[in-house]
Amino acid sequence: MKRLSVKLKIAGWLTLLTAVMSILLLVFMLSISSSIASQTAMSQLSQTVQLNVSNVEMKDNKLQMGEGFTFYHNGVSTLIYNQNKALLAGQLPVSFKVDEPFENGLTRSVMSGDQEYLIMDLWLPMGWNDGLWVRGLMEVEQQQGLTRNLIYVAMIALPIFILLAALGSYYIVKRAFKPLESITATAKDINEAKDLTGRIALPPGRDEFSQLATTFDKMFERLEQSFNAEKQFTADASHELRTPLSVIRGACEYADKYNETMDEWQETSAMIYRQALSMSELISQLLSMTRLDQGTEMLHQETLELGALVNTTCQEQGYNMENIFVEFEEDVAVWGDSALISRLIINLIDNAIKYGRTNGRVWVSVKMEGNESLLSVRDDGIGIDAEQQEKVWQRFYQIDPSRGEECGAGLGLSMVNQIARAHGGYMTLESAINVGSCFTLHLPIKKIN
Numbered sequence: 259m260k261r262l263s264v265k266l267k268i269a270g271w272l273t274l275l276t277a278v279m280s281i282l283l284l285v286f287m288l289s290i291s292s293s294i295a296s297q298t299a300m301s302q303l304s305q306t307v308q309l310n311v312s313n314v315e316m317k318d319n320k321l322q323m324g325e326g327f328t329f330y331h332n333g334v335s336t337l338i339y340n341q342n343k344a345l346l347a348g349q350l351p352v353s354f355k356v357d358e359p360f361e362n363g364l365t366r367s368v369m370s371g372d373q374e375y376l377i378m379d380l381w382l383p384m385g386w387n388d389g390l391w392v393r394g395l396m397e398v399e400q401q402q403g404l405t406r407n408l409i410y411v412a413m414i415a416l417p418i419f420i421l422l423a424a425l426g427s428y429y430i431v432k433r434a435f436k437p438l439e440s441i442t443a444t445a446k447d448i449n450e451a452k453d454l455t456g457r458i459a460l461p462p463g464r465d466e467f468s469q470l471a472t473t474f475d476k477m478f479e480r481l482e483q484s485f486n487a488e489k490q491f492t493a494d495a496s497h498e499l500r501t502p503l504s505v506i507r508g509a510c511e512y513a514d515k516y517n518e519t520m521d522e523w524q525e526t527s528a529m530i531y532r533q534a535l536s537m538s539e540l541i542s543q544l545l546s547m548t549r550l551d552q553g554t555e556m557l558h559q560e561t562l563e564l565g566a567l568v569n570t571t572c573q574e575q576g577y578n579m580e581n582i583f584v585e586f587e588e589d590v591a592v593w594g595d596s597a598l599i600s601r602l603i604i605n606l607i608d609n610a611i612k613y614g615r616t617n618g619r620v621w622v623s624v625k626m627e628g629n630e631s632l633l634s635v636r637d638d639g640i641g642i643d644a645e646q647q648e649k650v651w652q653r654f655y656q657i658d659p660s661r662g663e664e665c666g667a668g669l670g671l672s673m674v675n676q677i678a679r680a681h682g683g684y685m686t687l688e689s690a691i692n693v694g695s696c697f698t699l700h701l702p703i704k705k706i707n
């Protein structure tokens with residue numbers, strides 16, 4: 259059996275609920291209307307009988323009826339009997355075939371065949387031991403017209419009402435589910451076209467669908483980021499590893515053909531070792547950058563005092579501190595990952611040394627400015643011209659690639675920039691050719707309690 263869509267199911271349940279509620283309401287109304295109808299009938303019967311009683315009298319042993327007397331009024335037939343229960347005036351309804359005993363003042367219901375009657379008797383005393391019975395008779399069905407009409411109307415109106423409820427429910431559910439259709443369509447597009455740039459982009463709202471759409475959009479963004487990072491890694495790695503690998507291959511081929519002495523073999527092996535080192539450094543840099551790109555590099559954040567971190571990093575790296583001048587304000591703290599920030603410091607100091615002049619100097623400073631903690635690495639080296647200053651942050655960008663192995667792969671500053679952004683900060687660069695460069699990390703301040 260074909261499974262019903264959720265929309266149809268909800269619309270179906272809503273319709274069923276509406277139908278059940280309407281029927282219950284109808285039954286309730288019918289019971290009220292029938293109770294009102296029977297009360298009205300009883301009061302009509304009693305009023306008519308009483309009115310007629312007040313218009314009956316015996317004069318000279320003769321029955322006399324006043325002007326207000328009616329034998330048939332408002333569905334009530336009035337009959338007058340003597341005290342021996344012989345009918346003196348009035349006509350019994352043809353269908354009334356019951357010999358009902360008289361009971362003074364009591365209104366009751368009596369069945370004659372299928373027909374229900376309301377009966378009321380009143381004893382009208384005349385002198386010492388004579389009197390008259392006045393009996394009112396009313397066909398109950400006549401008074402139940404309202405109820406019957408209601409049932410007729412309901413029989414016609416209810417199906418129309420239920421049909422309208424079904425159409426209305428379906429329309430409302432369809433409208434409510436529209437955002438879900440757009441979520442499904444986007445997910446399908448992304449899947450089929452393998453295009454991760456698609457977004458649901460529902461107008462902002464606080465309902466469940468808007469929240470779902472926002473969550474999906476965030477998920478698509480993460481997927482896209484992660485996919486791009488992976489693509490970038492594969493492209494970067496295969497591109498950058500090609501050079502050292504071909505150097506190693508070339509060296510092996512050359513050594514195989516021409517190496518004769520132990521010294522020559524040692525030279526080849528040292529070169530292969532250097533290439534292997536630079537390859538593993540490249541791979542680990544690329545992996546960290548990919549993880550940062552993907553957002554999967556877990557930041558182990560803690561309160562870091564920048565000055566202390568600079569000192570420890572310099573010590574651990576074994577820099578020659580004769581030419582590196584560190585000055586810092588006390589208690590400049592940030593919320594960060596010590597391993598990453600320390601990698602950033604190493605990258606900047608290494609560059610300052612690499613691109614500095616011989617016996618050049620490097621200044622590392624830490625200070626607070628406004629709401630920011632600033633960490634600057636300044637050198638008096640070759641400098642970077644204004645045109646290149648934007649580009650040095652790009653992956654693999656090198657101003658002068660011919661400088662060879664010592665200069666790395668052009669990934670350092672790109673990683674520095676990524677680390678800054680992962681910490682909610684940013685980098686700035688001031689530089690002038692042959693004067694020197696100053697790279698500054700700006701991070702939000704973290705108060706030390």
Ligand code: ADP
Binds near residue numbers: 614667
């Ligand atoms: P690399 O591995 O080449 O050092 P980086 O991303 O660290 O890659 O730097 C990119 C380029 O920016 C370098 O090739 C270099 O030309 C330039 N550069 C970086 N730091 C400095 C500096 N302190 N002084 C002058 N030039 C620099």
